[in-house]
Amino acid sequence: MGTSPLARLSDKLFAADDVLRFDNVSLTYGRRAEALRGISFALKPGSFHFITGASGAGKSSLMKLIYMAVKPTAGKIELFGHDVSKVSAGDLPFLRRRVGVVFQDFRLLDHLSAFDNAAVPLRIAGLKPESYRNDVAELLAWVGLKDRMHVLPPTLAGGEKQRLAIARAVVGRPEILLADEPTGNLDAEMSERILKLFTQLNRLGTTVLIATHDQTMVARSGMPVLHLDAGHLIRRAAGEE
Amino acid sequence: MSDLLARRWRPATFLPEADNRDGSLTFVVATLCFLACLMALTVLATNRAVNTWSDQLTSQATIIVRPRANETPDLAAARAAEALAGVPGVIEARALEREKAEALVEPWLGDITDLEDLPIPRLVAVDLDNASPATPSTLAAALKARGIDGIIDDHSIWTRDIARSADVIAWVCGGVFLLITAAAGAVIAFATRAGLLARREVVEVLHLTGAENLFIARLFQVRFAQLSAIAGALGAVGAAGVGAVLRLTAGGGELTHAIPILWSDLLVVAPCPLVAALVAAIAARMTAERMISEIT
Ligand SMILES: Nc1ncnc2c1ncn2[C@@H]1O[C@H](COP(=O)(O)OP(=O)(O)O)[C@@H](O)[C@H]1O
Numbered sequence: 001m002g003t004s005p006l007a008r009l010s011d012k013l014f015a016a017d018d019v020l021r022f023d024n025v026s027l028t029y030g031r032r033a034e035a036l037r038g039i040s041f042a043l044k045p046g047s048f049h050f051i052t053g054a055s056g057a058g059k060s061s062l063m064k065l066i067y068m069a070v071k072p073t074a075g076k077i078e079l080f081g082h083d084v085s086k087v088s089a090g091d092l093p094f095l096r097r098r099v100g101v102v103f104q105d106f107r108l109l110d111h112l113s114a115f116d117n118a119a120v121p122l123r124i125a126g127l128k129p130e131s132y133r134n135d136v137a138e139l140l141a142w143v144g145l146k147d148r149m150h151v152l153p154p155t156l157a158g159g160e161k162q163r164l165a166i167a168r169a170v171v172g173r174p175e176i177l178l179a180d181e182p183t184g185n186l187d188a189e190m191s192e193r194i195l196k197l198f199t200q201l202n203r204l205g206t207t208v209l210i211a212t213h214d215q216t217m218v219a220r221s222g223m224p225v226l227h228l229d230a231g232h233l234i235r236r237a238a239g240e241e
Numbered sequence: 242m243s244d245l246l247a248r249r250w251r252p253a254t255f256l257p258e259a260d261n262r263d264g265s266l267t268f269v270v271a272t273l274c275f276l277a278c279l280m281a282l283t284v285l286a287t288n289r290a291v292n293t294w295s296d297q298l299t300s301q302a303t304i305i306v307r308p309r310a311n312e313t314p315d316l317a318a319a320r321a322a323e324a325l326a327g328v329p330g331v332i333e334a335r336a337l338e339r340e341k342a343e344a345l346v347e348p349w350l351g352d353i354t355d356l357e358d359l360p361i362p363r364l365v366a367v368d369l370d371n372a373s374p375a376t377p378s379t380l381a382a383a384l385k386a387r388g389i390d391g392i393i394d395d396h397s398i399w400t401r402d403i404a405r406s407a408d409v410i411a412w413v414c415g416g417v418f419l420l421i422t423a424a425a426g427a428v429i430a431f432a433t434r435a436g437l438l439a440r441r442e443v444v445e446v447l448h449l450t451g452a453e454n455l456f457i458a459r460l461f462q463v464r465f466a467q468l469s470a471i472a473g474a475l476g477a478v479g480a481a482g483v484g485a486v487l488r489l490t491a492g493g494g495e496l497t498h499a500i501p502i503l504w505s506d507l508l509v510v511a512p513c514p515l516v517a518a519l520v521a522a523i524a525a526r527m528t529a530e531r532m533i534s535e536i537t
């Protein structure tokens with residue numbers, strides 16, 4: 001199992017070159033045309049990338065492959081040095097816990113308070129409420145939800161939901177953070193704030209991958225871009241338009 | 242935050258608390274538990290009735306005495322009673338008067354008091370020592386020694402029949418009990434399936450966040466075990482209520498009543514909530530585990 005501390009450590013050592021590696025990966029939904037075609041790239045630990053592309057280009061599909069919600073139709077994906085198609089059902093949850101995801105549609109649990117939503121990954125990891133209470137409250141305050149902690153998601157505004165989804169994704173200090181259009185519903189000021197949060201996490205060692213439309217954010221950050229065009233990956237240099 | 246600290250705060254469960262199917266599910270499980278508890282009460286009452294009857298029957302024997310040609314029936318019966326009274330294992334032997342014998346045969350022959358000459362065989366009722374009752378063969382030997390012609394009925398045919406009927410009732414009740422348990426399990430499995438589909442969003446999020454299948458299955462297990470414990474308590478209370486009504490209407494506490502329920506019998510329903518919870522837990526767990534690995 002990849003769960004013992006020693007095994008996890010060795011995972012990190014062996015995966016030192018790449019946190020994530022796509023090797024000629026294709027994805028087809030049912031009998032449709034391929035959503036992704038022959039994608040190859042690798043992410044170094046501690047790197048920060050944007051994924052850009054028009055709507056329908058395959059950004060979300062790429063994310064889904066990484067957080068293992070769908071399996072590739074062809075090709076090989078390695079996450080933390082594990083071939084994801086060969087990971088046993090028992091090890092899969094532990095691999096997923098090392099990945100933080102901001103879903104494009106948020107996927108908040110409507111019956112749980114904002115606070116409990118943010119704490120979901122910690123509870124799943126088996127932490128006791130007393131041990132994470134302050135951290136979660138602090139994080140929610142940081143994303144501007146200090147006064148909304150006890151509110152249920154259906155009563156949150158779009159931007160608030162998004163910030164909550166972000167808080168949930170980062171609360172467990174994941175080794176890789178995937179964010180699918182995380183600033184789509186946020187104003188310029190909050191977008192900047194969220195980007196700052198991602199940058200801070202990145203400095204602490206988290207590998208960051210953000211799918212976005214927001215060209216201003218991409219341009220301002222100066223981080224490298226992976227551009228998708230109708231399921232094909234086109235690499236671009238940092239800051240290049 | 243102050244709000245958080247002020248309350249003795251506990252995170253909400255991952256599954257929504259209430260579900261609009263809960264009412265009918267509780268009703269179905271409660272009904273099944275009610276029936277199962279009635280079944281248990283029936284077995285207890287039957288066993289008690291049977292024990293009472295067989296005790297009465299095995300502590301008695303009846304001798305049908307056939308008078309010899311030169312003897313009156315009454316004399317023959319008196320001689321037989323005398324002979325039997327001395328046998329070890331016999332407490333008392335009484336010759337029944339003609340009236341009693343007539344009363345015994347009346348249901349079959351009607352009123353025969355006018356038929357003086359009808360040779361009604363005389364009966365001798367023998368009370369046996371319960372601890373070491375005289376066997377039919379010792380009784381027969383005692384009669385033969387005195388040259389008395391008699392047929393010994395030690396009621397063993399009846400006790401055998403009653404015991405057999407009691408066994409059949411117990412087996413039938415046991416079978417019905419198993420059937421009810423299986424039905425309860427199936428209902429819970431069905432509900433778990435529906436619950437999982439209705440909560441698919443929740444299950445998916447938990448899954449993608451790294452929850453193990455067992456963790457998610459356990460959420461459903463706990464949920465349905467709780468519901469079934471409550472339903473089991475309702476069913477048990479209902480059955481105990483019915484038992485209490487039977488007990489009260491039986492009056493005076495005689496065990497000879499057709500349904501001899503004791504107050505202490507009502508305790509048999511006590512484990513019902515626990516058993517219901519256990520059955521539900523197993524059914525929900527098995528269904529959820531299988532289904533989660535299917536849909537994710
Ligand atoms: N679950 C799905 N089933 C079928 N087709 C899908 C599904 N999800 C996405 N697609 C298709 O795959 C393509 C890429 O979609 P997506 O990855 O969502 O793009 P983006 O996130 O860049 O907008 C689109 O043509 C879309 O219609």
Ligand SMILES: [Mg+2]
Pocket residue numbers: 059060061104180
């Ligand atoms: Mg998308």
